[in-house]
Amino acid sequence: MSFFIASSPHEHNRRQTSDVMRWVLLAAIPGVLVQLFFFGWGVLFQLLLAIVTAWATEAIALQTRNRPALASLKDNSALVTAVLLAISIPPLAPWWVIVIGVAFAIIVAKQVYGGLGQNIFNPAMVGYVLLLVSFPVQMTSWLPPATLSDNDLSLWQTLHVIVFEYTPSGFSVEQLRTGIDGVTMATPLDTVKTGLTQGYTLSELTAKSVFQGIAGVGWQWVNVAYLVGGLVLLQQRIISWHIPLGVIVGVAAPALIAHSISPDQMLGPVTHVLSGATMLGAFFIATDPVSAATSNKGRWIFGLLIGLLVWLIRSFGGYPDGMAFAVLLANLCVPIIDRYTRPTVYGHGGSA
């Protein structure tokens, strides 16, 4: 009889990378649905385009690198990158925007660094920043939420806009962005950013229609939905609570202080936490294991750093939201964070 030999341990908890990634995708569903409700079919098309591009580029890149393509595709990591990027961009952005973004994310930010696990930056955010820097017009053309919109685009119209940049009847995205009050709508954070530079006060700005509710029509519910998804991830132990909490505290704490000092210039913590990409970033983007810190203490610092950077960029930077930049900057700090938060090894004088 021939006996099989193997190396210990012989037991494994059987949760694989692909399962982890699948859970991330599943947990993103509520947020995607809410976005679909508020911003229309475009979200779906962007998702489809992103996924197809991600698979294709990943397969080609792996093929070129002489790596087994199928095994790596099965880990679902390209899918996660694609989904995160697709839900971050304006739903009516032209098709080539998401294609360029995903291809760049997969090829340059991931495969060039050596594939899954080797990249120091979050690929989805690298793709996002590339797009934001290169195509600022397309990347800031958010539609007003469905409830405030003058236009109700059908499936076919949406597809037409994404492919040809005009509706069948010839309206451009710029024209579609007109809200019910006849003024081109911007996201709540964008409204605040441009409004403040024009000398309006916050109370004047938050009186606008985009700010109905707690933190902006549509966006608050998108954030709540991602929070729900994030809680699922926490419950499933896919992510640890340190990073999300760090991000939220990192945004909310300085916002609270600044708001109490200067209520007419600085947004309050609730608005900060429930607008823009805060929740998506806190639970889905910053928690990407590859580019995040690894120890719990390090995760805390990493999360806080992202939160603080987001607040700083939103309050004093050039962009209305800063999640992508904050994540990339924090990614840069990860080796240092990891270096200095390494726990004391057993028997080396640490406390018990």
Add this chain to the structure above:
Amino acid sequence: MTLSNMRKNGLILALFAVIATALVVGTEKLTASQIERQAQQQLLSTLNQIIPPARHDNDLYQSCRLLTLPQAQQPSTLYRAWLAQKPQAVAMQVTAPNGYSGAIRLLVAVDNSGYVMGVRVLEHKETPGLGDKIETRKSDWINEFNGKTVKGADDDRWAVKRDGGMFDQFTGATITPRAVVGAVERAVEFIKANPEKVYSDNLPHCQEQHHE
């Protein structure tokens, strides 16, 4: 040993320093006039674009005067055009401090009846491909100002369209045109309101000008 080594090193290094400095200084002397001429030509070509030679018979470059605007810390430079001893137009260097990435330096030409003859950007740091459409090389947006004037102190047409004004903003960049429109408006308003100051003979000459 130490002393001789020191002496040798010191002298050689000094020798090299003297030769190198002499070389630099010599070249500087040789090229100074040419450099001056170049700067002058550069400025003149811009000035001539917005104040056509037909409108003046004086030397624009020599017409340079300094004028301190109200609430300004540094004097602005003026170039005044005369035709047959009559003031025709003035080109004024103004700064729009609130550009997207820093100040934008503009040259605004206004004729004697207060209408804009032309605007040119002298220097800016706006995002390439986005805010840089204020350059004539990139877009002719800046020509929108031609023939416009300011009516009254609070002319709300002087704003970008998004803010309800008459000037286009570029897609994606509102801050840059907003800053330019504001700066031009202030310049036009001032020139229109204060012709006597602008064309006054008592203004100080520009000194040490155009040392870029």
Add this chain to the structure above:
Amino acid sequence: MSEYQQLAKQGLWSNNPALVQLLGLCPLLAVTSTVTNALGLGLATLAVLMGSNLIVSLVRQWVPDEIRIPVFVMVIAALVTVIQLLMNAYVYGLYQALGIFIPLIVTNCAIIGRAEAYASKNPWQTSLFDGFAMGLGFTCVLVLLGAIREILGNGTLFAGAELLLGPWAASLKIELFQIDYPLLLAILPPGAFITMGFIIAAKNVIDKRQKMHAEQPQKSVERARVTAQ
């Protein structure tokens, strides 16, 4: 291979200052948004490099070891200043575009690197040629980088060549395609880094291919006998 061929190969390819030694990246990345700018800075660097190599090589016997660095720096600084003044006087448009980067040539490590590594040890003829080869290699990379960035970012080539080469060169400008939405990243500094990375990668790929194709002659080295037999 003759010494000159060797030097040319080193400068242009195998020891290219920009691609292999990664020297002088600061001006390289800052000015290469168009071919014209790249060519201008490249030629300026080439001139300085040849001049400094020549002078350093000529004076090398009289420069004691301890003060060679200050002397080299002085030679280079003087040369750069002279070239800056000349550009200011005769190619004013380009000077305005490259302006602040010209003085940076002083701190371009490629120049002092060559002075130190080659010119201070070799006769003036080969040193001059080494400066030429290295400078040409540097210029080539600059122009290539500039071309890629200009095409991606503006859809043009040789835009503004008249600033460098005189009015006739205005006709050199090639409008490759009209883009509504240029890839802004390409003309921003990060684009330069990324493009540079790809160029270096391409060089490495080519080198690797060549190595694979070149059949290594199987040589064998005689073992030394450590002991008597």
Add this chain to the structure above:
Amino acid sequence: MSIVSAIIALGVLALIFGLVLGFAAVKFRVESDPIVDQIDAILPQTQCGQCGYPGCRPYAEAIANGDEINKCPPGGEATIKELADLMGVEAKPLDSAHGEEAVKTVAVIREDECIGCTKCIQACPVDAILGAAKQMHTVIAHECTGCDLCVEPCPVDCIDMVAERPRPETWQWDLGQIQQRHPEAQAIPVKMVE
């Protein structure tokens, strides 16, 4: 006037710095550290001569004078890496012209065939062979470096280079090795990504 003062000022400055440098060059001269010793400490000391130098020390001297670092097959990749670190150069693959990195071996004399010629004793660089003329010779196994310099001189070909026998304490945790010894066993491949 400003021209002259500029030239004088720079000249004087240069003179001063020149003096300082001249002074420092004499006063703060440091003796170079014995790099050869450091290199020698990295080399495996098999004294096999495969590098083309008679012994490890001569090769260390050659490296210090700029020879390639990839000429030592017994040291293999690990030695090249260490040398690259020390010398501040890039690690290269082993130059196959000098031989391949092979398993560690020990010389064993088939004692009944030995005729006692002492040729191997003279060939051994580390005096690891015991014996006298016309007496049977034997290898002190734990002193043998496996250089195989003794094999060729033997007129009766009675020296074998045998791979060092693995012992449980030197065992390398290679599941493939187990299979060699127990052909009936099958390793569940540990699929390691190298």
Add this chain to the structure above:
Amino acid sequence: MRGNISDIEAGVIWTFPGGIHPPERKQPASDKPLRRIALPQQLVLPLRQHIGQAGDLLVAEGDRVLKGQALTKPGLTNGLPVHAPTSATVIAIEPRATAHPSGLSELSIVLSPDGEERWIEKKPLADFRQHDRAELIATIKAAGIAGLGGAGFPTAQKLAQQKPLDYLIINGVECEPYICADDRLMREHAEEILTGVDILLHITGIEKALIAIEDNKPEAIQAMRDAIAERSQFALRIVPTKYPSGGEKQLIQLLTGRQVPSKGLPMDIGLLMQNVGTAFAVKRAIIDGEPLLERVVTLTGEALQQPGCVWALLGTPIAHLMEQAGFTPDNLPRVIMGGPMMGFTLPALDVPVVKTTNCLLAPTEKELPPTRQELACIRCGACADVCPASLQPQQLQWLAKAKDYDALEQQQLFDCIECGACAYVCPSEIPLVHYYRKAKAEIKNIAREKAKAEIARERFEARQQRLEREKEERLERHRKAAEARQKAKQEAQQSGAEDPVQAALERVKRKKAEAANAEAPATNDKPQKSAAVAAAIARAKAKKAKQQAADAADNEKDES
């Protein structure tokens, strides 16, 4: 926070970082009482079953031995004897596969039991309190007792250390899944174990023993609690179920809040730890005078028909135990010695039970599926979260792959206890522990090589010096000889005598002629030897030629 005595006395249970909760699967083996199995045909006793040197043989092939008779005598260093587990005949002394993951052979004594179970004369020290420390330790050593928990460190050696100790910790945690040998022993032999502990306390002079059991063994806890009721020096500590709380270092941290310093021993922080099995063995050695002849082995896994814990004689071939337990392998036959986390697979079943064999696990493929393809590390940090030593397994893995041994040592690779928790949770199924073991072995080998290279260098240099010296001496001799010759010549010339060289040559010629005459009777010795040498050389040459011919033939074959 170093645990102070009052907290320890109060029964505080500290915690250690990380740890995992794999399925326990102690049943069904733990439900069945200990049983004895039939005598095997053969017993194979490796001379070395512990950490340390093998002893010297006391028996030869063909000897008849009695049960409990020592077969080896420990040398001067930390050796232990092995004993005959039953009365038998020595049938062979040869290298046999030993219980080591490598499957390598070690010198072993092979016994053929006669089934008579005739004991050698026992020398019990039943009233142990009347005997002094040294005598008891010597008895324990002579009984061949090594730590039965897993490491196999000689117990006597541990006891002989003279350091002030606060506590004796008795490890009955048994945290690995499946294994229940200690559990059964505690349930059925609590009193004997505690007697063993009494002896240990007496020997070491420690005031207090802490007995640690995991909270998933209620029956064992009850049995021990009942047994310690009258013993005031004893305290029971129930630790929460978590792997690897039974690891020596982790248990110490749990019970005392102290950490064993890196590269140190528990006694450095005033603690001594013994396994319950060891305590039981000590009792038998002292009270009953029986050396270590058998131990409890858990036979478990779904491929066994009759799982359970058995008393197995040391040296019993695993094949025999498997047969007794009804081994029915599926299409992935595996036998793991030890538990699923730290045990190793056996390449063949002819290896014997040794002193450290606590479990034999024969899982089915479904029960413990083999690892799948290793995927890329995604730096999720799950491994660092579960590492009980607070290491950074993902970093170590990368460094091990890069063979960066200096960095590995800097990151304390040698503090890894190879518990396997990291590999258990790794979502990319990276065989982390395997990488560490390889790297550790490699680092140790490099150190060995370095030491060897240093010796080689010294010898080489000494040789060079010697050669140099010899050469100089030779030159000196030649010079002197030449001088002497010169002098002689001059003298000769002066004295007018004949040329000494000429004379010498003639002398030689004369001698040769004489020798030629004397040759005939002298042939018996020297030429014969030279003939033998010539023959040897000829043989070698012939062999070489044959080899070449064979090579040539091979080449031809290849070509055709």
